[in-house]
Amino acid sequence: MPLIQPSVPPLPPGIDLSGKTAVVTGATAGIGLEISRLLLTLKVSNLILAARNVSKGETVRQSLMSDPVVKSTNPNATIKVLKLDTENYSSVQEFASSFKTEFTDLHLLMLNAGIGTMAREFASTGHEKNIQVNYLSNALLSLALLPTLEATASKTGEPARVTWTGSRMHMRTSLTGKLALKQGEGLLKHFDEAEGIPSYARYGDSKLLGALFQLELANRYGADKVIFNNFCPGVINTGMSDVLPIYFRIPVNLVKMIMARSPQKAAWIALNAGVVVGSESHGQFLADMSVLEPCDFIKSEEGQRIQKLLWKETCAEMGGLIPLPAWMTGPN
């Protein structure tokens, strides 16, 4: 990433999301908040703010409703807060079932909630927290809402969309270093148990899993009903670094001061992936607004072995939680 990030063009004119329903996770701050605001100004009809803290979500809902641009462009939008804590699977499942009780259609699922914790912490599922929040819960929510996305696509005749907020940091995975995965070693177990994974690498590792999952998904599942992709918005001025230890936060904040983009620009990049680009982006990673070829590690023999292993382990994990479609578990 150069020290000066290139400027970001706004979305093309004429996007009109009237009649559409969108879910944004991590909608209470930073990039997710601005994705939500932009969706409203693009006239989305139903917007679901998925928030781990419902009262914070309600405050955000009120602020969006009283935003003058939203008030003038989309005064009749329905904005709803639903609880989602991606640290645990039961919350993901409860979110999916509450959503399905209230809404029949889903056109756009923006899986944006994310953390970058450097401490070695574990979610209640037993998995390392970055892996749980940034990868496993996104996989579960994508799959839990897939039947609704597919049904919506059949109704409208155009693919529904699932876009994850990824990161270029996935290219800096710890799997290329001294802690490479051994033959026969489990991947999720490795991230949960391996001592000595550099704390700064956990975030990138979790984002790598998202990129690999989508690449493998696209090998098995076409883009005709649902287009999946993930993107990196570059360095963005949000509160994400506030949780870092002081010795790391100071240099990160310095970098942010020099080069960070605003969360509004991140929202342009996010909705470029979510509504502008087409099936050519299915399963792909977009750096800013363009599809980027997979990195050398992903293309390597070891990267490909890990992609398949991740798929197998993800199917086993998700299969214990929800019924899986046949294309997931069949041979490829």
Ligand SMILES: NC(=O)c1ccc[n+]([C@@H]2O[C@H](COP(=O)([O-])OP(=O)(O)OC[C@H]3O[C@@H](n4cnc5c(N)ncnc54)[C@H](OP(=O)(O)O)[C@@H]3O)[C@@H](O)[C@H]2O)c1
């Ligand atoms: N900022 C950057 O430079 C940058 C660069 C590349 C990618 N990203 C990615 O962009 C996404 C958004 O990050 P951000 O920069 O906007 O950070 P942020 O300002 O810290 O926002 C993170 C959002 O995720 C929510 N969240 C965190 N843990 C959650 C959980 N367990 N369950 C449900 N929601 C949870 C937060 O909720 P609360 O409000 O309750 O905390 C907040 O709404 C993340 O996926 C991040 O990895 C950021």
